[in-house]
Amino acid sequence: MTLKIYGTPASRAVRVLWMADELGLDYENIPVHYVEEAGRPEYLAVNPNGRIPAIDDDGLVVWESMAINLYLARKHGGELAAKDLAEEAGALQWSFWAMTECEKTLLDALVLSLGLFGVDKDQGKAQACVKHLERPFAVLEAHLADRDWLLGDRFTVADLNVAAILAWIRMARLDVSAWPRMRSWLDLCLTRPAAAKRLG
Ligand SMILES: N[C@@H](CCC(=O)N[C@@H](CS)C(=O)NCC(=O)O)C(=O)O
Structure with a gap:
């Protein structure tokens, strides 16, 4: 089936x-x-x-x-999956982190930027939401200081889950230049063919 x-x-x-x-x-x-x-x-x-x-x-x-x-x-399985218990913990950690620390505020920014659900468009207010994301963004920026991906040395489900939520940064046209490593990592995730097909 x-x-x-x-x-x-x-x-x-x-x-x-x-x-x-x-x-x-x-x-x-x-x-x-x-x-x-x-x-x-x-x-x-x-x-x-x-x-x-x-x-x-x-x-x-x-x-x-x-x-x-x-x-x-x-x-x-395959390369996207966690290969051991430590990676499994990392994939869970980053997925929960993106949902609890970032998603709600990013959705607020998206709604303001695109004027969804009857809300007046206001890019200034959308950008102001980023203030509430400084703490988690700094965590991700620091994590990427000495690695290209969230777990190990390859793109995994952890990157996919976090990038799928942080994709709203791009859709809401938020300026996140203060976190250059996060921005480059997000670009790498979202330009993968399977992502670009849907989110490009
Ligand atoms: N935490 C859920 C959220 C799902 C969710 O809120 N989906 C929206 C569409 S993007 C929805 O179904 N909204 C209908 C509603 O809230 O009544 C998940 O990530 O799957």
């Missing part, structure tokens, strides 16, 4: 679509829309939270974008 990925690509489902493409998986994308369709009974039967993305992998249903990607990396 094919892997089913629920969620329109113009949403957090793009994180999972990017991962599935990196892994070269066969999948079916069911483009459930987060406003019009995610609250319908047929989708609530997949994800009772009424949010996208979710997957159905041969009967195993998983929701939460970061968890789905960690699962897919673990299942399909």
